[in-house]
Amino acid sequence: MFLFGIEHEVAFLNKEGKFADFSHTKFADFNQIIENLPTYPSDYPQLRVGDAGIKLKRWYIEGFERFADSDQVIDCHAKGIEIRTTIHSDIQGAITELSESFHLLCKIAANFGFSPVLVSFNPYNPVFEPQPPLNDYEIRQLQPYPEEQTANIHMVTYGPDLNISVVNLSTERVIDIGRKLTYYSPYIVPFSYSSPFYNGSLWDGLSVRTFVRTGKRPAALVFVEKQEQLINSIPSLTKIARIPAEVGRIEFKACDSCDDFLIYAALLTLLKGLVLDETLLDRATVPDAALHQLSAKEGFDNADIFGNATKVLQAAEVALADDPDIHLLTPLKVMLEKRKTRSHELIEMFHRVGSIEEVIRQTYQV
Numbered sequence: 382m383f384l385f386g387i388e389h390e391v392a393f394l395n396k397e398g399k400f401a402d403f404s405h406t407k408f409a410d411f412n413q414i415i416e417n418l419p420t421y422p423s424d425y426p427q428l429r430v431g432d433a434g435i436k437l438k439r440w441y442i443e444g445f446e447r448f449a450d451s452d453q454v455i456d457c458h459a460k461g462i463e464i465r466t467t468i469h470s471d472i473q474g475a476i477t478e479l480s481e482s483f484h485l486l487c488k489i490a491a492n493f494g495f496s497p498v499l500v501s502f503n504p505y506n507p508v509f510e511p512q513p514p515l516n517d518y519e520i521r522q523l524q525p526y527p528e529e530q531t532a533n534i535h536m537v538t539y540g541p542d543l544n545i546s547v548v549n550l551s552t553e554r555v556i557d558i559g560r561k562l563t564y565y566s567p568y569i570v571p572f573s574y575s576s577p578f579y580n581g582s583l584w585d586g587l588s589v590r591t592f593v594r595t596g597k598r599p600a601a602l603v604f605v606e607k608q609e610q611l612i613n614s615i616p617s618l619t620k621i622a623r624i625p626a627e628v629g630r631i632e633f634k635a636c637d638s639c640d641d642f643l644i645y646a647a648l649l650t651l652l653k654g655l656v657l658d659e660t661l662l663d664r665a666t667v668p669d670a671a672l673h674q675l676s677a678k679e680g681f682d683n684a685d686i687f688g689n690a691t692k693v694l695q696a697a698e699v700a701l702a703d704d705p706d707i708h709l710l711t712p713l714k715v716m717l718e719k720r721k722t723r724s725h726e727l728i729e730m731f732h733r734v735g736s737i738e739e740v741i742r743q744t745y746q747v
Contacts, residue, residue: 383656385475385649386544386630388465390443390638391486396494398738400505403444403458403536410493411442411459417489427468427626439482440464445511445536450518458511460503460536462486468544468626472653472706476646483642487745499723499744501539501576501637502589504737509536534597538590540573541645543633545652552610555629557664558656559603559618564665565655566600566635567676568689572648572713573636574680574722578737587724590637591677596670600635604628614666635668639723640745643712650709654697661696681720691717 393401401410418440428439435441435457443463447456464482469475487497510533515523546555562569574587586592597616604622605611611619622628633652639645655661681687694713701707716722730740 382470382548383653384544384546384548384630385469385472386466387475387479387645387649388463388542388544388632389479389483389645390461390463390539390541391483391497392461392500392539392638393490393495394498394738394742398742400498400500400503400738400741401461401495402503402506403460403509404506406459408442408444408457408459411462411495413493414462414486414490414495415440415442417492418485424467426624428465429624429627439466440486445509447511448516448519448522450516458509458536461539462490472646472649472709475649476642479645480642496742497745498741499575499638499640499727500578500741501574502579502593503537503539504578504741505581507537507580509533534594538594539638540590540634540636541638543636543645543649543652544630545633545649545656546630547656548629550629552605552629555631556603556605556610556612556619559601559631560664560666561661562601562631562633562652562655563599563618563668564663565661565689565693566595566633566668567672568686568693569633569648569651570595570635570637570673571676571680571686571690571722572651572716573639573644574677574724575637575639575727577724577728577731578740581737583728583731586678587680587722588637588677591635592674595635595668595673598634600633600668600673602632602634604630604632612666616667618666635673637723641712641723643709644723646709647712650701650706651694651697651713653704653706654699654701654710655693658696658700660699661693680722680724681717687717687720 395401442459443461444457444459466475466478576588576590579589599616603619604627606628676686
């Protein structure tokens, strides 16, 4: 039996119509939204709350936590609001919950002048530098974790975690699937591309997020139960589960954000097919940064990326056979046929209207 979940990061424009990021948005600005959203007691223990107490609900502020010279959280540089679904036994259930949570978030955010926009890389601020600079305690806390040392990337990128697990799969098998998804990631991620803006203008490619992020941060992350099951790699492929519900979970982390949640349904179906597939034999413990950068620049216009994306999609489709979810792959087939991604649409809109803010304002047609 498969289990599915989605974590989706939402960026916003503020009431002045400006992009709401860490440079001029405070934790309290987003927290007033969170405070007005409901808590569902039945969500626990499958949703992790965390030490700082920020992750109390299905919605929480995504950012960079700041500490005093102790484990006391004193601030959080905010980049947006993350929505996470509970665990579902079917893909449609996860998509439906995500849609409901998103619409509720939009409704409450509107009361405070915030509107959601599709962004996968901060279109104005390419660099995050914590102010004030990190203290000695914070530096010591970050050192043991390779991913934590790339917070400068985390704070300017937005994207989903597409979570999938299979009940009663061995740890070896789950890690093998994680390595498989890591290898084929450059051919999976173009279906999600939506970050063609950089430093206030158009970038020469389709996904700044992928170009900057993948290689320094994981494509897939596998949650294991015990210390001895960890594989030593930079970036990490494996991580100790923080709650029992995380054991055996594979998080696919390399995609751009999507404002059409049917693409998430399609991508989860693709991942499901790749878990079932036994014909694609290549594996990688760390993502191929150069190949991700080629993919980010050229997408399906590159013959190698297009050919392998086609192979991956076909393998997933064959493996799914008569699975009722197979129809969810249709949007990916259309993209391959047209060799067009969401980034292409955003670029065309930019050429029409000449303003990044005007383009991203037209995303998420709620």
